[in-house]
Amino acid sequence: MALPVLVLAVRWVMMIMGSDPRAVGLSAEPIDYTINYLGLWAIRFLILSLAITPLRTWARWSWLAPLRRPLGLWAFACALLHLSVYFLLDQLGSFSLLWESVAKHPFILLGMAAFTLLLPLALTSTRGAIRRIGARRWQALHRLVYLAAIFTAIHFILRVKGFQPEPWIYAGVAAVLLLVRALPTAWVRRA
Template sequence: MGTMTRGRSLALRWGVQVAMALPLAILVGRWLMMAGGVSPLDAGLTAEPVAETINRLGLWALRALWLALAITPLRRLTGWAWLAPWRRPLGLWAFAYGCIHLLVYFVLDQGAAFDLLWADVVKHRFILLGMATWLMLLPLALTSTRASIRRLGGRRWQALHRLVYPAGGAAAIHFILRVKGFQIEPWIYAGLLLTLLGMRMVPRRRIKV
């Protein structure tokens, strides 16, 4: 079915927002537990809470970005026009998690020292790719409003927002290079990205409105 009632649409809207905010709220709650004297292990953040927090934030940035990328293929396959409004909020959640991921890394891991950050970027390719991903998502977040579409014009706006695809590729490689040794999880995410991109080649169904 291509349409849904206003009530169901509102419930879905709040449901998606709550679902995306929940992992962040849980992380904040665990850090508050540690601030209250609970050990990192008992708070659920392992023996290395900073590294664990950085990893979880990065993973949720990736998940939100993949969900945003899934909207158009799903619309094409199903004809569900009501999915379209979720591309922007999911993309913004991906950027938000990416920003907090970067902030925690810079402040808690690097001590807010730009020289240490630069040395890490130069030394580690996965950090360079992570920074590149964030830089590609930045103009997309800044131009996510209808006013930006009018100001840039539809074609230029669409061309700019195709940066989401190299950003997704950079994020997938960042994850693969980030982990030590061979681990299957990053490759699953890379495979999902390739699947989503391949689904865009499926002929478009006529959308019911």
């Protein structure tokens, strides 16, 4: 699961050591490329984590269960890196530049909202946190992932210029996964 971040890190090291950013796969705009790359992997990991329960239910692939938490944590890690690169490298760590960008591009606020929803999920992903919070409250808290997925999908759709199918495909997959969770479980198990 760390491979996408490792590949990105290797590309950055090669660029810092003098290679042309285009030659190492970072495009002519390495910061923009990195922001987009990390955001894309964040949504991929988020969707994969949401797919675990339906696959366990329908395909009876119980072996997938242990992957849900790591996938969710990788979604958070990529989102954290995505936001960090955006704030530190693109916005130069300036809150005034950040607020100007948010005013011009409201999709940034949706991305920050999604990240804010993922933060308590990452912080409470341990067994100890589940014991302290209680399983019922922990499950209720972790339902924030559904809202985070919606915000992430909208953030991605609004981020791209013009109509591009890729964000709509991710949004559609996320919508299907959320809809499947809303279906009565008796119907899901019979299918």
